[in-house]
Amino acid sequence: RVHKxxxxxxxxxxxxxxxxxSCEGCKGFFRRSIQKNMVYTCHRERNCQIxxxxxxxxxxxxxxxxxxxxxxxxxxxxxxxxxKEVKEDLGGDELSPELAELxxxxxxxxxxxxxxxxxxxxxxxGAYSRGVRHQVxxxxxxxxxxxxxxxxxxxLRICTRYxxxxxxxxxxxxxxxxxxxxxxxxxxxxxDLVFAFAGQLLPLQLDDTETGLLSAICLICGDRMExxxxxxxxxxxxxxxxxxxxxxxxxxxxxxxxxxxxxxxxTDLRGISTKGAERxxxxxxxxxxxxxxxxxxxxxxPEIFTE
Numbered sequence: 687r688v689h690k691x692x693x694x695x696x697x698x699x700x701x702x703x704x705x706x707x708s709c710e711g712c713k714g715f716f717r718r719s720i721q722k723n724m725v726y727t728c729h730r731e732r733n734c735q736i737x738x739x740x741x742x743x744x745x746x747x748x749x750x751x752x753x754x755x756x757x758x759x760x761x762x763x764x765x766x767x768x769x770k771e772v773k774e775d776l777g778g779d780e781l782s783p784e785l786a787e788l789x790x791x792x793x794x795x796x797x798x799x800x801x802x803x804x805x806x807x808x809x810x811x812g813a814y815s816r817g818v819r820h821q822v823x824x825x826x827x828x829x830x831x832x833x834x835x836x837x838x839x840x841x842l843r844i845c846t847r848y849x850x851x852x853x854x855x856x857x858x859x860x861x862x863x864x865x866x867x868x869x870x871x872x873x874x875x876x877x878d879l880v881f882a883f884a885g886q887l888l889p890l891q892l893d894d895t896e897t898g899l900l901s902a903i904c905l906i907c908g909d910r911m912e913x914x915x916x917x918x919x920x921x922x923x924x925x926x927x928x929x930x931x932x933x934x935x936x937x938x939x940x941x942x943x944x945x946x947x948x949x950x951x952x953t954d955l956r957g958i959s960t961k962g963a964e965r966x967x968x969x970x971x972x973x974x975x976x977x978x979x980x981x982x983x984x985x986x987x988p989e990i991f992t993e
Contacts, residue, residue, distance in 0.1 A: 691850055693755040693889055694748065695741040704761040705941060706891065711741065716752045719745070720762035755889050758940040781936075785929045789895060792926075796843075796898030838955040839904035841880065841962075846897050848884030855884065876965045879958050887951065890944060893937070899930040900948055904955065 690699040692709035694716075703713040718724070726746035728734065734747035741748055753759075781789065847856040856862045869877040892900070903926050927949075934945045 694751050694757075695736055695738050697738040697741075702891075703757075705758040705938060706756045706889065708757070712748075712752065715741075715745075715748060716757050717762045719749050719752075720759050724749075756891075756941055756944075760940050781929065781932050785925060785932070788925055789899065789929050789933060792902045792929075793895040793898045796901060797894050838952060838959055839901040841883070841955055841958060842901055842904055842951070843897065845880065845884035845887055846892060848881070848887070850885065850888065853881070855881070872969060874965060874968075876958070876961055879961060883951075883954055883958055886954070890947060890951075892948075896930065896934060896937070896948070899926060899933065900951070902926050903930065903949075904952055 690707045691697070692699045692712055693706045694708055694712040697709040697711065699707040700710045700713070701707070704716060708716075719726075724745070726744075726749060728744055728746035730744070732747060732750070734740065734744040736744075736748050736751045844855065848854070849856065849862075852862075852864070854862045854864050855868060863871065865877055865881055868880070873880065890896075903923060906922050906926065930948065931945050934948065935942065938944055
C-alpha cells in the first residue's frame with residue numbers, strides 16, 4: 687500500500703484534515719494553534735525548513751507552512767456559526783442543469799480514457815480529444831498556427847499520476863518511470879520541469895472531475911496569438927470556466943484561491959510545452975531514425991495533433 691505524504695512535513699499522512707493531506711502531528715498542531723489563537727515567533731528569518739525531523743523546532747514557520755499548503759482555519763475552529771456562513775456564501779454557486787450535464791460528460795470522457803494514458807494516440811487520447819471537442823462543439827481545424835493545446839492537456843493529465851514518495855511518473859498500467867528513467871528515455875533536461883510541475887499540483891488535490899475540466903480548458907485555450915477564431919474560443923471557454931469555478935468552490939468552499947491557482951497552471955503548462963517542442967527539435971538532430979516512443983507521444987505525436 688502506498689501512503690500519501692503530509693503536505694506540511696512529509697511524514698506519513700493519516701488522511702485529509704482541514705482540507706489537506708496531513709499527519710496526526712500536524713493536524714493536532716494546527717487545531718491547537720487556531721483554537722487557542724496562538725502567536726508564535728521565528729528566531730531566524732521566517733523561512734525555516736519544515737520536515738519530519740525539524741517540524742517542532744519552529745512553530746511560527748510550521749504554522750505558516752500549514753496555511754501555505756491550504757489548511758483551513760475555519761475548519762479547525764469547528765464553529766457551527768461559521769459552517770452556516772459558508773453555506774450561505776455558497777448560495778449563488780449552483781451548477782445549472784446545462785453546466786451539470788457538461789461537467790458529467792467531460793468528466794466521463796476523462797475517466798474513460800485516463801486508465802490508458804500511457805497508450806495515447808491511436809485510441810485513448812484521440813477518443814478523449816474527440817469527446818471533449820464534441821461536448822463543447824469544437825470543429826476540426828479549429829486551431830491555427832503551430833500551437834498544440836493538446837500537449838498542455840496531455841501533460842496535465844500525466845502529471846496527476848506523479849507519486850512523490852517514489853518520485854515516479856506512471857504512464858500506464860505497469861509503466862512507471864523514475865526521474866532518471868524518464869531522463870534517459872529522451873526527456874533530458876525537460877524531466878525536472880515536468881516533475882516540478884507535478885509536485886506543484888499536489889497541494890491542489892485535484893479530483894477526476896477537476897482534472898477533466900481543466901484538461902478541456904487546456905484543449906480549448908491554446909495560444910491566443912495563433913488562434914484563427916479567438917472570439918469563438920472565448921464563447922467555448924466560458925461554460926467550462928464557470929463549471930470549474932462552481933465545482934471547485936462547492937468541493938472546497940473554504941479554499942476560494944484554488945480556482946485561480948488552477949488557471950495559473952495553464953500558463954505553466956504552456957512554458958513546459960514550449961520547452962518540450964524545443965527538446966523534440968534537438969532530438970531530431972541528435973538521434974537518427976525514429977523519435978523515442980514516449981517523446982513522440984508526449985511532445986509531438988502527429989496522429990494526435992492532426993486529427
